[in-house]
Amino acid sequence: MKLFDLSGRAAIVTGGNGGIGLGMARGLAQAGAAVLIAARDANKAKATVAELRDAGGTAEFTALEVTDDASCRAMAAT
Numbered sequence: 001m002k003l004f005d006l007s008g009r010a011a012i013v014t015g016g017n018g019g020i021g022l023g024m025a026r027g028l029a030q031a032g033a034a035v036l037i038a039a040r041d042a043n044k045a046k047a048t049v050a051e052l053r054d055a056g057g058t059a060e061f062t063a064l065e066v067t068d069d070a071s072c073r074a075m076a077a078t
Contacts, residue, residue, distance in 0.1 A: 007032035012075075014038045014066055017045040029057030038064035038075050 011028045015021035016037040029035045029052045037059060039045045045061040052059035062078045065071040 004031045010034045010036065012036045012038055014064060017041060017048040022048060025052065025059070026055075029055065029059060034058040035060075036078075037061045040065055 006028060011033040013021050013025045013028065013035060016025035017039045025035050025037060025048065035052060035057060037045045037048055042061065042063060049059040049061050062075050064075045
């Protein structure tokens with residue numbers, strides 16, 4: 001029995017390729033959420049996406065600079 005089930009849900013994790021964001025992305029993926037890693041460092045984020053997928057999760061990456069309004073709008077449109 002899963003105590004925390006996010007199957008069928010989606011999560012956007014800003015900065016999800018390192019530190020606390022990475023921990024949150026891992027936890028959300030383990031709970032069944034499809035995770036979108038939104039971050040600046042594409043190489044680091046792609047490695048995180050691969051890690052989450054290898055562990056059986058669903059993950060994607062989109063570039064994001066949270067201090068740039070246009071970047072935030074583009075991420076939301078994705």
